Amino acid sequence: MSSAQKTKNRWLIAASAVGLHISIGSIYAYSAWKMPLENAFGWSSSDTSTAFSIAIFFLGISAAFLGRFIEKKGASKGGLLAASFFSVGLLGSALACYLQNLYLFFLFFGMVSGIGLGLGYISPVSTLVKWFPDRRGLATGLAIMGFGFGGLVCAKLISTFVPAQDEIVLPADQKTYDYLELQKTAPEEAAKIVSTVPALETYKEQSKLADELHREHKTDTPEYAAAKEIKDGFKSTLVYDKGDITKAFLFLGGIYLLVMVPSALYIAPPPAGYADKFAKGSDPKKAKSAAVAGEMTAKQAVRTPGFYGLWLMLFINVSCGIAVIATAKKMGYEMVRLPEVQAGLLVMGISLFNGLGRIMWASASDFIGRSNTYVAFFAIQIIAFPALAYLTGSPIAFMAVTFIILTCYGGGFAAIPAYISDLFGLKEMPTIHGFILTAWSAAGIVGPSINEYVYKTTGSYSGSLWVFGGAFVVALIISVLMKKEIKRIQNGYAAAETANPTPAKAA
Known part of the structure; x- marks a missing residue:
């Protein structure tokens, strides 16, 4: 064991584990991608849900089959490999969005980044447990907490990189993507579709009124019937820029690479005999928990x-x-x-x-x-x-x-x-x-x-x-x-x- 490894601080090791997990934890922000992907590219809700399911599937499969790799090569190399797969998955997702190719999105976001998820999830955990023999629960909680909070961080980044360009009202059965394409190819037909829709503020006011009357059990009033007709007959939807979505995946791929690589490089096992000072300490409770x-x-x-x-x-x-x-x-x-x-x-x-x-x-x-x-x-x-x-x-x-x-x-x-x-x-x-x-x-x-x-x-x-x-x-x-x-x-x-x-x- 090198002297450099002996001087490493276990709390910085924990911070490095959090860095890995808060990056891959961005998968929990996936719901923030659904509306932009569906409205901008015309992908169905089932399509976008499938991409998420593929990612979770490959998370579990890669964690199962690559655990032995982590044991042999160490957490640092596992983290670097996770960073590579996860970032390439996001960068490839940007290419899929640029080409508007759903199957390419399945490949990169689902399979490639999913493998990165599995590797990144298991890589730091066993090493971190060795640094905290007295508090194994705290150690794994710190790292995996980052995974839970990753969605909060990424959701904010997505809303920053992919702001809604407009909010419009459409008939309830009208697909947003189809309407936006009609605006480009047949503007007169698009105008006919929205000729009878209420103004956005009117729609929101009537929808809110319908909900309030429903909660108050006043559903047999003419006021509720009129408000419900507008609420059920139309929908508000958001318009996103395709270029913003592509750039967002590029930015996120770069950001997470910059976070994950230094985090992975710092992670290292503790010196030989490190756990002895806990197991042989004077505090019986500490010794028992470390054993x-x-x-x-x-x-x-x-x-x-x-x-x-x-x-x-x-x-x-x-x-x-x-x-x-x-x-x-x-x-x-x-x-x-x-x-x-x-x-x-x-x-x-x-x-x-x-x-x-x-x-x-x-x-x-x-x-x-x-x-x-x-x-x-x-x-x-x-x-x-x-x-x-x-x-x-x-x-x-x-x-x-x-x-x-x-x-x-x-x-x-x-x-x-x-x-x-x-x-x-x-x-x-x-x-x-x-x-x-x-x-x-x-x-x-x-x-x-x-x-x-x-x-x-x-x-x-x-x-x-x-x-x-x-x-x-x-x-x-x-x-x-x-x-x-x-x-x-x-x-x-x-x-x-x-x-x-x-x-x-x-x-």
Whole structure:
């Protein structure tokens, strides 16, 4: 170990991990891309959602299959490779937008940047845990908190780089892209389309009035009928410049490259014997928290029930949480009739509490234990999800419960690496972590699909909230059973240590 590495500050190592994660966490701002991409290029909502799903899929797959690469080459090289893939993905997305080629967008934003997401997500975590043997939950919470906050930062950058050029009113069934193209090729036909639309201010006033009367249960009045006719018959939409979108992807690709490369270069493992001063310190609590019970290889870990318990807990937590993230604004509008200002606060709050939950719950897990943390997640959400269905008359309470759910969603991601190290040690943690993150790939498809199916079948999100509440009952049972699994694995380590005083490996 070089002297330069010995002098590195563990808090700067943590800051470097945050730099990587806050960059790739920009994926959580993807909803800010949807309207510009759809209105400027004519891509459907399904098309733009597919690009996001591809990115999440390749995040999980790359994390699973490249974890071994991180173990062999180190976190720094993994971070540099992540920076390369992620930035090239964004730069390629700019080319796709310039050429207006959807499939090229799938390739670069979905697959290439998705691989960068997976590499960047797992690269710093195991190294950071080694720098914080006394506070493994805090360490992973710091890094993964950055991923949660990345969406807030990127959403602001997108709104700066891609400002709306205009806001117009169109008939409700008129596609914005088609109208804008008609303006260029057949201006007379375009003029006919908007000849009967109300002025923008009139449309907004009547839409607001319809929502207010609906909340006040005055839906049988002529005033409500007139306002609802305008609200349902027309829509307001934003106009974006195609060049701005292309430039935004270019700028973001460059910005994140400048953040990720220095962050990756600074990350390095601690000196040999670094953890000894914590494990052998005078504080018994610190020594206990720093100790790793034993080590397993990835092959050994996947043969244990504990591995599948972690996978299922993450899968259920993410499936239900990501469904709320994907539909929270629409859910709030349809179920609670949130006014525009509160709807904006809901979207901002989702990113904020997603990030806060990561550091809060991960830090708490150092004190109450990882298994108790997950029991708390699921016990809270068994109540919280069905509660949303009953809070349609209270916008503030609806938002507050949604934010609580998002802290549990973020916390589930942040506490899982420390949980892995508790059970299986640090030796092959990147590979094991990558395997477990395939739960994220699956959940990104299953959760929103269930939500959409229930909505199409019943016309409401209330039914899916009960389904998710029931899923958390299963998750709670698994989390309780995991307590027994932890004892079983730890007893195995102790037996191996007794039989062989050299560092034990679980069979």
